[in-house]
């Protein structure tokens with residue numbers, strides 16, 4: 001990361017992986033990525049980082065009993081079905 | 083956000099009239115998302131459950147004042163976020179001030195590790211141990227960054243919705259998200275790089 005260009009472009013990577021980077025900056029970044037292995041690795045691992053978190057988020061579930069205790073605390077037991 | 087289009091939002095009129103069935107429906111639709119927000123922010127199931135309960139108690143109490151300018155789920159997220167912040171403040175009062183949550187957020191996060199660990203097998207990336215490390219890495223984020231990351235990338239809110247919950251501009255949300263992601267990438271790279279070296283030795 002000693003390259004001046006790499007440093008300049010750091011702040012654009014997050015928008016880039018969201019597909020939310022404005023066209024001009026996007027073209028500039030992609031041109032840089034074509035010749036910079038380091039930045040390609042950062043983009044790929046950044047992307048992977050986000051997708052790992054997204055995957056695990058959808059897998060996480062509420063522990064048993066939490067829903068029951070919530071309804072009971074709110075005095076809504078009568079609506080506790082299924 | 084997060085409501086399936088086929089299901090209309092719970093009737094606000096019914097909620098305001100104190101209809102308990104409507105409130106039970108509101109709880110049923112949102113409790114999982116609120117719990118997930120709380121557990122990711124606090125890292126502790128007991129605290130997360132307390133935040134969950136307090137959120138709906140407050141929602142019940144203040145539904146009269148809800149002005150309908152945001153969606154109900156955004157409103158619930160706002161309450162839950164404030165509750166979670168109160169817990170964090172109580173837990174570490176000596177180190178926690180709102181100013182402090184902003185510290186370390188105004189600098190670009192430099193990539194420290196340049197290792198391509200994307201090629202690690204899925205079972206390594208998704209192992210129980212990796213999962214714990216992911217949670218540990220979130221816990222190390224400054225609170226202001228953690229909130230934005232959890233709302234955007236874990237809860238799947240849009241930039242605008244996240245800004246509404248936290249009273250931040252789109253630009254501020256994007257900047258914080260970028261820093262949070264870069265810091266997490268650094269943390270995960272340290273961890274997975276070790277896994278790669280181990281793989282090579284084996």
Ligand SMILES: [Zn+2]
Pocket residue numbers: 003005006032036037038039040
């Ligand atoms: Zn570069």
